Amino acid sequence: MEKFKPYVILSAAISVDGKIATRTGDSKLSSDKDLHRLHKLRAKVDAIIIGKNTLMRDDPLLTVRYSKGKNPIRIILDSKGEISDKSKILQTSAKVPTIIAVSKKITKSNLQKLNNFPVQVIITGEKSVNIKSLLKKLSEKKIKKILVEGGGTVNWEFIKQNIFDELIITISPFVIGGNDSISFVQGIGFDKISKSPNLHLKSVKRLKNHLVLNYRKV
Numbered sequence: 525m526e527k528f529k530p531y532v533i534l535s536a537a538i539s540v541d542g543k544i545a546t547r548t549g550d551s552k553l554s555s556d557k558d559l560h561r562l563h564k565l566r567a568k569v570d571a572i573i574i575g576k577n578t579l580m581r582d583d584p585l586l587t588v589r590y591s592k593g594k595n596p597i598r599i600i601l602d603s604k605g606e607i608s609d610k611s612k613i614l615q616t617s618a619k620v621p622t623i624i625a626v627s628k629k630i631t632k633s634n635l636q637k638l639n640n641f642p643v644q645v646i647i648t649g650e651k652s653v654n655i656k657s658l659l660k661k662l663s664e665k666k667i668k669k670i671l672v673e674g675g676g677t678v679n680w681e682f683i684k685q686n687i688f689d690e691l692i693i694t695i696s697p698f699v700i701g702g703n704d705s706i707s708f709v710q711g712i713g714f715d716k717i718s719k720s721p722n723l724h725l726k727s728v729k730r731l732k733n734h735l736v737l738n739y740r741k742v
């Protein structure tokens with residue numbers, strides 16, 4: 525597997541208590557300076573991956589707008605192909621290359637909906653998208669560097685399956701709290717610290733009140 529894996533960077537802006545969104549889904553944690561940094565990073569990768577919930581909550585564009593450079597390929601993990609045909613990602617798919625990764629659970633009508641757009645649909649996995657198999661297919665398409673922009677459920681899958689190389693996390697000067705807010709990493713989590721990946725702190729950059737931490741997996 526490793527031989528075929530693109531280089532994977534997990535990226536997020538978190539509150540000081542490790543949340544990426546409030547219980548209502550408000551996730552605007554980055555400053556303008558941090559967004560400029562993010563867009564520079566986007567311009568250096570071949571593709572961005574997000575989960576279906578992030579698409580539905582944020583209706584993002586995932587383009588390079590606050591910096592110069594090319595738009596990466598946008599990849600959405602959407603097992604049943606449920607994203608709205610009104611979403612900005614589908615509506616702009618003629619201008620920005622877009623892949624929708626689905627599983628065998630997708631319905632015929634949802635597949636038909638996606639096929640009405642100039643997107644590439646990759647079917648892999650029984651119930652949810654098989655991420656390792658997806659990465660292998662992306663590697664075959666010469667996609668070498670991928671930025672994973674959440675949310676928490678997708679982040680957990682990459683961390684649990686040990687298929688990431690780097691973390692770039694902005695700690696934003698806010699405290700969110702709450703059992704129902706979204707953490708940087710959702711899922712069941714590890715039961716022992718010893719099972720967590722070991723991280724090496726490569727750099728710390730201060731952007732006024734925001735801190736950008738760059739970790740490499742040891």
Ligand SMILES: NC(=O)C1=CN([C@@H]2O[C@H](COP(=O)(O)OP(=O)(O)OC[C@H]3O[C@@H](n4cnc5c(N)ncnc54)[C@H](O)[C@@H]3O)[C@@H](O)[C@H]2O)C=CC1
Nearest residue numbers: 536537544545551575576577578653674675676677678681
């Ligand atoms: N502050 C930040 O930097 C960011 C915040 N967010 C926030 O995160 C929230 C969404 O996070 P979550 O609810 O955790 O959802 P998510 O965005 O991680 O999406 C999870 C969904 O993706 C689909 N999926 C398909 N195959 C999958 C696979 N193999 N593994 C995992 N997911 C798969 C499933 O439908 C699953 O429920 C939103 O409120 C968004 O605003 C998202 C990204 C960055």
Ligand SMILES: Nc1nc(O)c(N)c(N[C@@H]2O[C@H](COP(=O)(O)O)[C@@H](O)[C@H]2O)n1
Nearest residue numbers: 537551552553554582584585586587673
């Ligand atoms: N780095 C970062 N900081 C935040 O404060 C955020 N809310 C996010 N969210 C991610 O960026 C996507 C929005 O992208 P566009 O501005 O629409 O291009 C959003 O969907 C999350 O993946 N990231």
